[in-house]
Amino acid sequence: MKYIAKELRRHLYRTLGGISGYTLASFFVLIILSISGSNKSGSTGILQNTGTHLVVYIPTDKSSCKSDLVKGAVIAEGMNTLMLDIDLLYTIEKIAGVKDAAPYLRYEMYHDDYEKYISIGGIDTTSLATFTSVCAPSNIVDGRFLSRLDNEILAEEAFTKAHGLTVGDTLKIFNGRKVLTGIVNSGIKPAKADFYATIGNVRYLLQENLQCQAPGFDMNIVLVEVEDPRVQDHVIGEIRSLMHNFSVSTFMCYEPAYKVMNMINKTSSGLSLMIFIFLVLFSAKTQLTAIFERYREIGILKSLGWSDSRISMQIISISVIQATIGLVIGFILGVVVINLLNNQNLMLFDYIEFRFKYSFIPIVFLLSVTGALIASMFPIYRIFRTKAGDIFNRYM
Amino acid sequence: MAIEDLNRIVCESLTKEYASRRQTTKVLSGINLTIEGNEMVLIKGRSGSGKTTLLHLMGGLIRPTSGKVKIGRFTVSELPNHELCTLLSDNIGFIFQNFNLMPTYSIYENIEIALAPKGYDNRETKKIIEPLLEEFGLTEKSSTLPSELSIGQQQKVAVVRTIAKKPSVIFADEPTGSVDPETADEIIQYLKKLRKENRSTIVIATHGSFPEEQADRTILLENGSVRV
Numbered sequence: 013m014k015y016i017a018k019e020l021r022r023h024l025y026r027t028l029g030g031i032s033g034y035t036l037a038s039f040f041v042l043i044i045l046s047i048s049g050s051n052k053s054g055s056t057g058i059l060q061n062t063g064t065h066l067v068v069y070i071p072t073d074k075s076s077c078k079s080d081l082v083k084g085a086v087i088a089e090g091m092n093t094l095m096l097d098i099d100l101l102y103t104i105e106k107i108a109g110v111k112d113a114a115p116y117l118r119y120e121m122y123h124d125d126y127e128k129y130i131s132i133g134g135i136d137t138t139s140l141a142t143f144t145s146v147c148a149p150s151n152i153v154d155g156r157f158l159s160r161l162d163n164e165i166l167a168e169e170a171f172t173k174a175h176g177l178t179v180g181d182t183l184k185i186f187n188g189r190k191v192l193t194g195i196v197n198s199g200i201k202p203a204k205a206d207f208y209a210t211i212g213n214v215r216y217l218l219q220e221n222l223q224c225q226a227p228g229f230d231m232n233i234v235l236v237e238v239e240d241p242r243v244q245d246h247v248i249g250e251i252r253s254l255m256h257n258f259s260v261s262t263f264m265c266y267e268p269a270y271k272v273m274n275m276i277n278k279t280s281s282g283l284s285l286m287i288f289i290f291l292v293l294f295s296a297k298t299q300l301t302a303i304f305e306r307y308r309e310i311g312i313l314k315s316l317g318w319s320d321s322r323i324s325m326q327i328i329s330i331s332v333i334q335a336t337i338g339l340v341i342g343f344i345l346g347v348v349v350i351n352l353l354n355n356q357n358l359m360l361f362d363y364i365e366f367r368f369k370y371s372f373i374p375i376v377f378l379l380s381v382t383g384a385l386i387a388s389m390f391p392i393y394r395i396f397r398t399k400a401g402d403i404f405n406r407y408m
Numbered sequence: 409m410a411i412e413d414l415n416r417i418v419c420e421s422l423t424k425e426y427a428s429r430r431q432t433t434k435v436l437s438g439i440n441l442t443i444e445g446n447e448m449v450l451i452k453g454r455s456g457s458g459k460t461t462l463l464h465l466m467g468g469l470i471r472p473t474s475g476k477v478k479i480g481r482f483t484v485s486e487l488p489n490h491e492l493c494t495l496l497s498d499n500i501g502f503i504f505q506n507f508n509l510m511p512t513y514s515i516y517e518n519i520e521i522a523l524a525p526k527g528y529d530n531r532e533t534k535k536i537i538e539p540l541l542e543e544f545g546l547t548e549k550s551s552t553l554p555s556e557l558s559i560g561q562q563q564k565v566a567v568v569r570t571i572a573k574k575p576s577v578i579f580a581d582e583p584t585g586s587v588d589p590e591t592a593d594e595i596i597q598y599l600k601k602l603r604k605e606n607r608s609t610i611v612i613a614t615h616g617s618f619p620e621e622q623a624d625r626t627i628l629l630e631n632g633s634v635r636v
Contacts, residue, residue, distance in 0.1 A: 315508065317522075401465075
């Protein structure tokens with residue numbers, strides 16, 4: 013250690029040169045990581061929820077929820093469906109890759125006043141799967157979302173406009189009276205209906221108001237939210253393996269989404285690899301330059317009986333010390349510059365977000381030190397291979 | 409084994425060639441010689457006759473193209489690197505023609521690095537170096553850099569660095585070639601003293617600056633061969 017410190021001190025300009033090289037390298041690595049990290053998380057964050065919704069039901073050719081009072085049935089995507097037991101929901105929730113699953117009871121009946129079939133969806137008002145596949149509190153355009161009161165109902169904006177309905181109206185529908193508490197525009201959703209109520213209310217409505225005959229009133233559709241488009245195929249396969257007659261329907265845009273996510277991941281990995289190679293090459297160049305400058309001295313040390321491993325340890329230690337000091341300075345510089353760029357709203361960078369993460373510290377440290385070690389290998393190999401007298405002949 | 413046998417140097421059919429892409433240059437050709445332990449031998453020859461190469465081969469600083477070098481029971485030319493390091497740090501000392509001092513190390517540090525492989529602590533190192541610096545009149549220069557010394561003083565530092573570790577075999581390449589007659593005599597006397605006290609074998613390469621009468625015998629080297 014004594015000679016390492018001496019070496020660093022004696023060749024001060026070379027030491028400072030090495031440190032400044034590592035400073036610049038770690039500074040730029042940090043900046044690139046902060047941009048690519050923010051770009052990656054931004055892009056994948058957007059794509060991560062693209063098309064990750066599924067509706068699961070069992071289609072049938074007969075109505076499974078008949079009523080003597082009205083003409084209606086439980087319907088999904090225009091098809092008659094079977095009623096499903098709540099246990100199926102718990103089974104689906106356990107499939108790896110499923111983020112959330114929710115029960116949904118969707119009923120359609122012919123209404124004389126409206127002279128058409130109208131639909132009502134019974135929803136779990138707290139479930140993410142409901143928000144992404146049916147409607148969410150954020151879809152409210154007037155009034156408010158459903159509470160626990162049993163006479164509340166929501167209506168789709170298009171339906172209210174077509175039939176002149178407003179918030180607060182009392183509607184005589186589904187053989188009962190319901191108050192329109194909110195109007196939603198849920199957009200294009202795979203399981204939307206004309207009206208929505210809590211699933212408990214819709215179960216009660218089917219059983220009591222319409223006196224439907226069904227083996228159970230749990231649900232006819234399971235709404236599923238998948239963690240990531242990349243696992244969607246796996247989840248669909250798992251659900252289909254539960255029962256062969258399941259119909260699983262999804263937006264197909266998850267496929268391009270997961271392809272793009274894979275591309276982003278590969279780009280990010282490629283960029284990281286390039287940074288690493290740059291760091292290794294830079295370190296190797298710094299090390300080699302230092303070794304060539306010191307070759308004569310290494311020859312002297314070898315002639316005095318210094319072992320190859322002792323000289324090599326000195327080279328590695330010097331390299332690692334320079335890398336560490338350079339890394340610390342580069343990091344401080346990087347964090348200051350990142351904060352400046354994010355806070356000062358500079359015109360050139362106002363569309364780029366630099367995101368610093370503490371997890372960068374071990375990554376860049378490991379990259380830097382690994383680079384320094386790899387870079388030391390070639391000079392060390394030469395030291396082991398070359399005799400002191402050959403060094404004197406070539407470099408003196 | 410007697411100390412004379414331990415320090416005996418034997419060269420058997422020693423040949424050294426340097427090959428480049430264009431040509432192969434034979435520097436030494438079939439050298440056979442024996443230098444007894446505790447002997448002081450001059451290897452004399454003109455510039456380019458191969459004196460330095462022969463010293464480097466005998467001391468294990470380079471490998472021969474063919475042939476063997478033995479010092480005592482060690483076949484130096486075939487020793488693995490780690491054993492050669494031990495031999496160089498404990499038994500062999502080199503005084504180089506161009507001194508080979510570390511330019512950024514002080515005089516004291518230049519001598520200290522020769523003792524570093526032996527694992528002495530600071531106190532022991534100081535105890536060895538300080539009397540030698542005093543003996544050679546270098547005490548006041550101990551913290552200066554080699555470039556601040558005269559050529560003669562640098563030569564003295566090179567000698568002190570070598571003798572500080574009390575090697576049993578010393579290879580000296582023109583040890584008095586760059587110094588005034590008084591300093592040359594000082595170095596010669598010290599080498600003789602070391603030979604007597606430490607029973608060292610001393611091999612000196614010279615083109616003529618070292619007085620022949622101070623050595624036990626002289627070996628003439630001419631065009632890479634020993635002249636009989």
